[in-house]
Amino acid sequence: MQAVEITSFGPPDVLCLAQRAAPEAGAGEVLVRVHASGVNRPDVLQRTGHYPVPPGASDIPGLEIAGEIINGDAQAMAAAGLAIGDLVCALVAGGGYAELCVAPVGQCLPVPAGLTVTEAASLPETFFTVWSNVFERGRLQAGETLLIQGGSSGIGVTAIQLAKALGARVLVTAGSDEKCAACVALGADHAINYKTADFAEEVKKLTNGQGVDVILDMVAGSYVAREVECLAEDGRLVIIAVQGGVKAEFNAGMVLRRRLSITGSTLRPRSLEFKTAIAAALKEKVWPLIASGAIKPVIHGTFAAADAAKAHALMESGRHVGKIVLTW
CATH class of the missing domain: 3.90.180.10 (Medium-chain alcohol dehydrogenases, catalytic domain)
Structure with a gap:
């Protein structure tokens, strides 16, 4: 062959x-x-x-x-x-x-x-990954809000559609206005251009300061600290890749006060x-x-x-x- x-x-x-x-x-x-x-x-x-x-x-x-x-x-x-x-x-x-x-x-x-x-x-690869991490590990429920880092990626376009189809609100980040528009066209409620805006601040505005329930993260590194800041009480951060690096510093006190969960997996x-x-x-x-x-x-x-x-x-x-x- x-x-x-x-x-x-x-x-x-x-x-x-x-x-x-x-x-x-x-x-x-x-x-x-x-x-x-x-x-x-x-x-x-x-x-x-x-x-x-x-x-x-x-x-x-x-x-x-x-x-x-x-x-x-x-x-x-x-x-x-x-x-x-x-x-x-x-x-x-x-x-x-x-x-x-x-x-x-x-x-x-x-x-x-x-x-x-x-x-x-x-x-297969994206649907197995999204189902396992967003819905099983991240326990996303209908009515909750999901933030997807990298909404225009293969994982991202799958997560947008699946989360919306199952009743969640979806926020995404992407690296250009064109990619943001593509994510909204697929069903995302809001798309944030991470090159021109601080996604953590935008998430706080879009959620009236409450934060999101689940974050699907393919970056890790320096993103983790800001992700912890924009999680709602009992929020879940699920890391599936480390494109931004394997080390992170974050506010552990916020994890305690808001009862946050930080998890991750490889398939x-x-x-x-x-x-x-x-x-x-x-x-x-x-x-x-x-x-x-x-x-x-x-x-x-x-x-x-x-x-x-x-x-x-x-x-x-x-x-x-x-x-x-x-x-x-």
Whole structure:
């Protein structure tokens, strides 16, 4: 099969097409002929040497795929209601930038009605991440207010739509007026240009000084102190990336007085059982919203797999709104 390899750690042009042996599905797995592969920030970190591959995972980058099941564990497939020939999208621990990819049966979801396979490839990584962190770890409820740092990212456009569909008020930050407008068009109640305004002060104004209930943070670093300041009583800060650095100083007294929670997680190293449970929740509670059109995939651009370097360069530029997808 063809696959995109990381020939050495470095800039986007270290990504090259190569011939690889086809993987084989084992117990509890299916082999998927990949039609499209999602591109995500962890792929960039892996390419630059800052995201080690988990034990047992493929060294080929790529954490989400969509395509056709061509074989697999018959018993596991039957138990999950899957069959050879089904079109699915799947979260994988690696190996997604390839013509063939093995996926755990429990991490496969049907391509939602009305979506193309390419659109479906943009779903797993962000929907698994947002559901796990915003709704399970962050416990966002209908009627509460969510602040999303980086609303125009793949994670951001998913979180905006999902939170709104489930009854929350949504504030976002983004790095330009154009990106802010795009976030509002997707359903955000307010968008703050973090380059021209202090998001903490704006949040206080927009919430009449009460603060927000949940913050989804991909920055960390110096943002944490200001995020603590703009959380409401019993507020929850959920950190899912550290683009601004791993160290932070904040007012611990405010955490005590307002009964705040600071938490975080990474998805890739979590257990099969954990990810299977998320998939089941998504299929029950979110996939119907996608099929109805209440939530739509937002794809900024698609690239042929041979142009994976161009896809990574776009992601690193920060110019995109939504997801980037490779096609095979």
